[in-house]
Amino acid sequence: MKAMLLKRVLQLVTVVWGVGTLTFILMRSLPGDMAYRIAASRYGQDNVNSEAAALVRQELNLDQGAFAAYWHWLLDLLQFNLGHSLVSGLPVIDAIQHMLGHSLLLALAGLLVSILIAVPVGLFCAWRGNPLDSIFMGLSSMIRAMPVFVLGVLFILLFALHWNWFPVAGFGTPAHLVLPALTLALSLAAVSNRVVRDSAKHTFQAAFYQFSKVKGLSAWQTFRRHGVRNIAVPVVAFFGIQLVSMIEGIVMIESLFSWPGIGHGLAHAIFARDIPVIQGAALVMGVLFVALNTLVDMLCLWIDPRGVREA
Amino acid sequence: MKFTMTGSQWVGLGVLLSLLIFAVLGMMFSPFSISQQDLNAVLDSPSAVHWLGTDHFGRSMLTRMAHAVGLSFALGVLCVVTSSLLGTALGVWAVWGGKKVDHILGVMVNILLALPGLVVVLLFAAIVPGSFWILYLAISLVQWVEYFRVVRAITQNVIHSPARQSSQMMGFGHWYQFKRHIWPAIVPSVFTLAAFGGANAILTMASLGFVYVGIQPPLAELGLMTVELFPFYSDAPWLLAQPLVVIALMVFGFHLLAGKRV
Amino acid sequence: MSVLLKLTNVAVFVGDTCLLEPISLELKQGQPLTILGQTGSGKSLLAQAIMGLLPDTLSFQGDIEVFGKALTLEQRQALWGRDLVMLPQEPWHALDPLMKGINQVAEVYQHVQGKSQNDAQASAQQDLLDVGLADSAHKRPGQLSGGMAQRLAISAATAGGAHVILADEPTKGLDVSRRDGIVRLLQSRSIEGSLLTITHDVAIARQLGGSLLVMKQGRLVEQGDALDVLTNPQNHYTRELIAAEPKSWPDVSVALANKTTETVLVAENLAIERGGRTLFENVSFSINKGEVVGVVGDSGCGKSSLGDALLGLLPVSAGLVTRSNHTAKPYQWLKLYQDPPSAFTSSVSLGTLLKDLVDLHNIAQERIVPLMTRLNLPESILQRTCLDVSGGELQRFAILRALLLDPVFLFADEPTSRLDPITAKDVTNLLVELARETGCAVLMVSHDPDLVRKTCDTVITL
C-alpha cells in the first residue's frame, strides 16, 4: 500500500512536470501571434486589431523568450501559483474551480447512473443468458458504435424537442443535468454492462462458486458471499480504465450541452491561446486522472487484497 | 500461424469492405466533385441523378459520402499502421532493452496516459487546424501507448517463458526469438487493438469535426457533415442520417472485426 | 451395511458421442469405493453426474439412487452439503480467492447448520485446529500451499454434516509426503458414511482399500476388492497401470564402478535466495560425464532453482558453479521442461522448429531419422504443432531436439510429472538410456523419491 502510494506520488510529480511542459511546448508552437489571439478573446471580434494586440503584448510581457516564460511558469508552479488568465485576468485557479465543480458533478452523476444501469443489466444477462443476453449485447454494440455526440443529439431530439421534458442545453438547475448525465451514463454503461456480465458469468462458472453451493449454501447466499466481491474485482478495475473514455465523453458532452465544465473550458482556452488556463486545466486533468486512478487502485486493493493492480 | 476468424468477425470485415468498395467506386465514378454546388437544387431527396440526394449547397451527397468514408478509412488505416508498429516496437524494446529503456519509456507513457487522448488530440489539432496530417500524428501518438502497454506485458511473459528460454539456450538469435515467440504471442492482441484503434481514430476525427477542430470545409468529413446537416434534421432527415449511420456502421464493423472486447 | 448410493447403467453423452459408457455401482456404508484410471477416462464425469453438476452441453442416462431412493436432479441438489458433498480437483480454484479460510468454513456452519455467527466461528476454528490449520485460519487461499488448501476445502465441504463424500483427484499436484495426510483425513471424515474417490494414483487406491473400479477411456475394465485387484490384476491395462508406478520400476541406476570420472560440472557451497528467502545453503556436488544425478525434495525447496542456477539462468547468492568441460559450446548445456507444451511455440509446426535448429547448427540430416525411430516418434508428428500432439510425444521431441545438439549437460526439470504414469515411465527410461549412451550428464529433478531412486546414479535431497 505504502509502496503503491509512493509510486503514485512519483507519478504525479512526473505527470505535473510532463503535462505542463508538453502543453507549454504545444502552445508555443501554435501558429499565429499569441497577442492577437488573446486580444480577439478579450475585446471581441469586432474590436480586435493590431492596436489591441500591441496593448496586450505590452501588458502581458509576451515578448519574453520561450525559455524565460517556461522558467517563470515552473517557479510559479512550485509555489502552487497557476497564474492569471490572459483573457479575463482572473486567477486561473478560480476559473478552474468553477469548471471543475461542474465537470465533477456531471462525471459523478454520469458514473452513478451508468452503474445503476450496467450492474443490474449485466447481472441479469449473466444470470438469465439468452435471448436477453443477446438483446442487450446487440443494444450495447449499437450504442458503442455511436459517437457520444450522436447519442447526445438523439437525446436532445427526443427528450428535449419531441417531449420537451428536459432543457436542451445550459446549466443551473437539476433538470439541466439530466440529459448530459444520461448521455454520459449510457455511453459508459454500453461497455461496462458487458464487463459486469462477463465478470458475473465468469464468477458464476467458477469452481469456487459451484463449490459454495455444493457445501450447501443457497444460490442467494452464494451470490452474496462469493459472488458480489469476486464480480466486483474486474468491474472496479474496469472503471479505472473507463476514466479515459469518461473524460473524453465529458469534453464532447460539455460542448454539446453548453455545460461549463473543464473540457469545454479547455477547448475554449485552446482557441483563445490562454496558456495559463490551458496549463491549469491540463494539469488539473492530469492530477485528477492520477488521483482517480489511485482511488480505483485503493478500491481494488480493498476489495481484492491479494495484489496491486497494474497501473 | 493460422488466423481463424469467427462468424461475426467475417460480418465485420464484410461491412468494412462494402463501405470501402462504396468509397472507392464513389470516388472513381461519381460525375460530381465534392465541392460542386448547385444552389438551385439544395436538400433534394434521393433521385436518379443524386442517388443519396443533395446537401444544403446542392452538392452530391453520394460523392461526399464516398469521400468522407474514404477519408475516414485512410485516417483509420494510417493511424493503426503507425501506432501499432511504433507501439509494438517500443513495447518489445522496453522488455528487451533493459531496465533503463523500460524506465524511460515508462515515464513517457505515464505522462501521455495522464492526459485523456482526446485532449491531446485537441491540443495538437489547435496547432494546425484542419490538417489531416496533424490529426493523423496526434491520434497515432495517443494510440501507440495502448499497443505499447499490451505488447510490453505479453512480451514480458514470453521472455520469461520456457519456450523462449529454450530457444535462446539452443543458440537462436533475437530476430528468431521475436519471429517465433514474441510475434505469434502478441499478434492476436495487436489485431484486436488495431481493430479498436481503427474505430477510435474514426470516432476521434468525427468528434473533432463536431467541435469544428477537425477537417475543414469543403472537404467531406463525417463529423463535420453531421454538424453541417444537423439544422436540416426536420426538413431533410435522410441527409443527417447518412453520416450518422455510416459512422456507426464503420465503428460497428471494426468492433465486430476485433472479435472481443478490450 | 446400507447402500448409500446406487448407480444403474449411468452413461454420459455429448450429442450422440458416448463419453462414459453405462456403468453400475454401489457405494456402501463404511466401505470406500475407488475409481482408478488415467486422465480422460471419464471418471470425473461420473462424479459430476452423481452430484448433478454436469455441464448443460452433456446429457445423462441411467438411474441414481441416494439413500435407497431414486432422486431427481433437484432432489439431489437439495442434499448438497447436508448429506452429500463433492471435493473438487483443484482446491485453489474451489476456494473463494478473496475470503479468509476460516470464513469459508464458518459460513457453512452459519448458513447450512443455522448456527449463530459466533458459534460458527468457534466451530470453524476447532475444525481448522483439527486439520492443523489453526495458524493459517486468517489467510486467503492464495497464501496456502496445495496441501493446506485441500485440508481447508475438506473442512469446508464436510462442515455441513455430509458423510457421503465424493473426492475427485483429491491429491492431484500434491507432494508425496502430503498425500497420505489428505487420504487419512478423507477417511476419518467419511467414517459415518462412505467415500467415493476418483484417482489416477495406484498408491491412493491401495491406501484406501475398499472396492476398486478400473476405467479406461470411459469404459469399466475391471472391478473388485481393491487389494485383490492390485495384487492380482486380471486386465492388461490394470497391470500396466500398476507397473507404471515408480515404485515398481526396474532399477536402472548404474553401479558406482561403471562410472567415468570425467567431471562435467562442479558446484561448491551453493546457496540460492528467492524473494528474500534462502532456499538452501552449502550444497556441493559434482557431476560426471554420463552420470544421472537426481534431486528430490518437496515443492518450494528450490530443486528447480538449483538446476537453473547450474545453467546460469538464475543467479546464485553464494558459492561457485564451475563448468569443467571447456570445449562445449553454450548451446550444449540444455534444459528439459516440466510442462512440455509451454516449452514450444505453437506458432509453427514441430517440423519447422526442427528445421530451424538443423539450419542454425548445420546438423546432419541423416541423424534425425534414426533418432526419431529410437524415440518412437512417428514422422507425421512433424506436420503438427505442439498443441496437437500428446505430452509424451512432445517431451520425446524435446529430447530429440536436445540430443541433436550433442549436449554435455541436460537439466531435466520434472520432465514427466505432467504425463500419465505409463507414458512417464517410458519417457524417463528413454532419457536415462540415451544420456548414458551419449555420455551426457543429466540432473533429474523430481518430487517422487521412488522415481529418482530407481533411475539416478546419485541422489541429492534438498
Add this chain to the structure above:
Amino acid sequence: MIVMPSLKRIISGVLVIGALSGTAAFAQPTQSNTLSISAAFEFTSLDPSKNGFVYSRMQVLETLLDVDDSGLLMPALAERWEVSEDAKSWSFHLREGVRFHDGASMDADSVVNSLSLAQAKHGALRNAPIESIQALDRNMVVIHLSRPYTLLGAVLANYANGILSPAAYGKDGEVLALSATGPYQLYQFAPPHKLVVEKFDGYWGKKASIPYASYLTGHRTESRVLQARSGQVDIVFGLDPASLPSLKRLPSLDLYSNAIPRTIVLKVNSGHPFLKEVSARQALSLAINRQGIANGILRTPNAEAEQLMPASLSNWHLDGMSVRRGAQEVSAEDLLASLGWKKNAKGQLERDGKRFELTLITYADRPELTTVATAIQAQWQAIGITTKVEVTNSSAIPMGHQDGSLEVALIARNYGFIADPLGVMLSDFGSNGGGDWGAMNWNNAELSQLLLSLEHTSDPKQYREIAQRSAQLIYNERPMIPVTFYVQQTSVNKRVKGFRFDPFERSFFLNEMEFVKP
C-alpha cells in the same frame, strides 16, 4: 405644507412595502420571472472596454449619448450637449438624479473618472484627438479637442465608454464591480457562460417590468436553435439561417429578421500579384453569385450586397446600384483573360506557369461565414480559381494584414460599431494602404483625403456629398468586395411582449418588454 411631508412619507412607505413584497416575490430568479436570452458571444471580464457590449445590451451599462435606429445621436446620461464654434470643445450637461447601482449619485467627477480610465484602455476614445476631459461643475463635463472631430459623439456612445461609479474601479483602473446606471443591475456573473441581471428600481428612465433577465452564451448554433425550439430560452439571437424554415412553423415563436449595418465582405490583398489589378478584383466580384448565396444559403432574399454599406446608412449608401448591372457588362472570364490568364487542361487558370490559387481565411465565430466561404470557393472554382479555405480565429485577420500574409479574407464587418460609420471607414481606408479590417496594400490618396476632411465636416449636406464620393471610389476600385448585407435572425418566444431590435446592437431594450399574462 403640512400635507407634503406626510404624503411623501405615505408614498415612500407604499413604495417600500411594494419594493419589499416585490423583492419577496422575486427573491430568486426562476423561469417564470426571468427573461432568458441566448447569444453566441461569451464574456470574461467586467471591464466595459472588453466586454461592454454584453452589459450595454443587457442594459446594465449606459453611455453619455445614445444612438437611435437611424444612427442619430440622442441624449442619454447627458441631457444635452453643445459643440463650440471652432468644433474643438464639447460640453455635456448631465442628467440629474441619476444613481449608480451602488447607490452613489452620478456627477461630473464620476463621468470624468470613467472616461479618463476608458481613454487609457483599448478603444475608440484612445485614438480621439482629446486634449482634456474636465468637470466644469457638478453637472457639466467639457472635452477639449486638439482638432475638430465630428466623430466624438458617436465614440462616446460606444459601450467601451460607459459610465461607472467611482467605487467600481480598483486602484489601477481595473473594474471590480459593475456599478453602472442602467435599468438592470448585475445579479450573477459566471463568466464566460452566464450572466443574470436584476431590475434596478432606482433607474432614472423607464423602469423595467421583468424582474430578472439572464444571458447565456450558447456556443453552438445548433444548441441555440434547439433552445429556441424547446422554449427553454425566450430570445435567441444569431440563429442559423438554415434553421429558419423549421422554426417558422412553430406556433410558439415570433421570428425577426433585421438588417444591421454589418456586411459580409471579402478583404482583398490588393498588393498580391494576382489581385493588384482592379479588373482582377472585379472579376472575383463578378464570379460571386450573390443572389444564390442570399437566397439559397442565408435564406434572406434581397440581402445581396454590391457595396459596403446598407441602405440604412444612407449617407454612405449609393442608390440605384442594381446587382444585375455589373453582371451584364462583362464576364469574369473575359476580364481575367484580358489579364493574361488562360485555362489549362484541368480548367484551372494559369499565367506565366503559375496557377491562380488563393487562400481564403475566415473565422468560426459566425457560422454563416464558413458556409458563405464554401459557396464562394465553389463559385470561383467554376471560373478556374482554386481557393483554399482556412477557418481560423478572428485575430488571424488583423494579424494577416500586419504581416502581409493575408490573401483574401471573408469577414463580417460591423460598420455601425461606432454609430457613425466614419469611424470604421477611417480605420479601414483612412491611411497607410488600409486597415486591419479594411483595404490592404491599397493606397488611394483621394479617398484618404476625403475621409480626413469628414472628421471636421459638420454640414450634413456636404458630409453626405463627400461620403457618397468615397463610397463610389471604393465601389469602383473594389479593395473590399461586398457579398451580402447582414440580417440578424432572432426568435422571440410568444410569452414575451414588446421586443424591439436595435440595428446598432447596443441594447436589448429589456425594460420595454413584458411577460404576457398566461
